[in-house]
Amino acid sequence: MNRKRQDITIVGGGMVGMAQAALLAVRHPQLQLSVLEAATEAPQVPDEHYDARVVALTQASRDLLEEAGAWGEIGLRACPYTEMRVWDAEGTGSVCFNSRDVQLPNLGHIVENGVVAAALRARLEALPNVELVSGFRLESWWRDCGHWHLQPRSGRTDMPEGLEERAEVVRTRLLIGADGARSKVRDLLRIRCQDTDYHQTALVCVVRCAKPHRHTAWQRFLKTGPLAFLPLAGLGDDNHCAVVWSADEELARELVMLDDAAFALSLEKAFESALGKVEFVGDRLSFPLRARHAESYFGPGAVLVGDAAHNIHPLAGQGVNLGLQDVRVLSDEIGRALKRGLELADPSVLARYQRRRRGDNAITLKAMSTFKSLFGAGDLHWRWLRNTGLSMVDASPMLKKRIILRAMAV
Structure with missing residues (x-):
């Protein structure tokens, strides 16, 4: 069984995950990064019609x-x-x-979402310190000696040619979960969420x-x-x-x-x-x-960004923007850790990221829920209040x- 060593591994090849990889790779070319995505095909941008999202x-x-x-x-x-x-x-x-x-x-x-995803994908393919692994479906994981070990499912027909034979285990110093609202990384860290069904x-x-x-x-x-x-x-x-x-x-x-x-x-x-x-x-x-907010943004050697950490009502269109600000702040804290000689996954590094992001995200989630309730209220008092406002x-x-x-x- 082969083992691939990386400094940072990002699980999730959506817009936020790819932006995280691109920003870190540009700022810190000495780091080796992997992006593990379940999709087997790269995002395409059709010339003749639009992406609905x-x-x-x-x-x-x-x-x-x-x-x-x-x-x-x-x-x-x-x-x-x-x-x-x-x-x-x-x-x-x-x-x-x-x-x-x-x-x-x-x-x-x-x-369009597809335009952003395709541009980020092309950017990652041009960066020498980033490896994109498509069709990666997590089978098992374990942590020892300060590293996460991630093993893909083997022998599957939906995996890229050759990957099932290699069955490479990715060994990483820091694991970043950017794998969406149903995050496996969040589950493996056993982080609970506060959920609201709209x-x-x-x-x-x-x-x-x-x-x-x-x-x-x-x-x-x-x-x-x-x-x-x-x-x-x-x-x-x-x-x-x-x-x-x-x-x-x-x-x-x-x-x-x-x-x-x-x-x-x-x-x-x-x-x-x-x-x-x-x-x-x-x-x-x-x-x-649904609205969903993780009770913690990090665990041992791992951290959450984007929808893996928070979901928001789309009425203000801020979901991806919040995720990209997670990306910026986490990149800032990783840069700060490198300058101070700290380990990438040092709890103090991840805790600083959480302090800078979780409160702001919580305020935005609460504001969106309040707006939803305010504009959904039909009685005369609330109608007068929102129209006056x-x-x-x-x-x-x-x-x-x-x-x-x-x-x-x-």
Whole structure:
């Protein structure tokens, strides 16, 4: 049995895991890193249609991706948005945020998940100190002499040619779990989570609207959940938007059963035809919504980032941004450890990372749950409160500026 020694091994080849590897590899070329991913195929970016799942990248996230060397490819298909319009379906309250409020060219970028993943994958393949291992499905693990040992399943038909014969055990000084909401790394560390079931389902798709999106992100708060239209970079026009409709379970079941024409009509009605007639494009995807927060972000020789540590309601589009800030802070702490001559997995290093991230993430999770409850309340008192609040924010340039700058820093 072969043994491969690495300084840092990242389990999970999603956006956050690959960003973590790229940033560490660029900052510390002396380190040897592995990225272990279950997928057997590299992400592809189709030229002729859109990926239905998108992320709203903040300036802080863009800065990180630029430092990691991946933004060049991402920027070619990222749609900058200069304005965000939010309004309540049950009242007159509304607020408009504009990049002019903070003297910046935009508020962020809407980009397809597949575009980000493909750019990060290409970047990792070009870095000499990173090894990508696809089709890696963890069979067993153990820890001794300050190292984790990870063994893949062998003899499987879904593994890349040759890997089943090698059955390499990865030996690593630091294990980073970036393997999503159902994290195996979190399970092996026996870290518990605080879970909240929102009893909602997110439906995502791409639509073509009769009117151009004007580089504006739109969000309407319905009693049954928020509906967002997010501008996409043109494949020939500025009329395509990514839709994220977070709906209560009963409504979501009804929407899933509709044919394309009926679903498009429901979207148009729920959105008050703000962009005119809606034409459904591509596939519809759906997934249940839960909030989840790990009680600890680290264990012996291992640490969690991204969805492995926290899940959030998508109404503010901050999930990936929070994960990328985990990446930045963990990279900072690893750099600090190297300068001080500390072991990468020293508990003090991982505890500093947790102190810097867990509190901020907890505040954001609580804020999103509060927003969800506030805009889901139907009685007159709560409707008056939220409509008054939206109008007050819209009338205050100072408040709008503070909210924008806070959101862009995530």
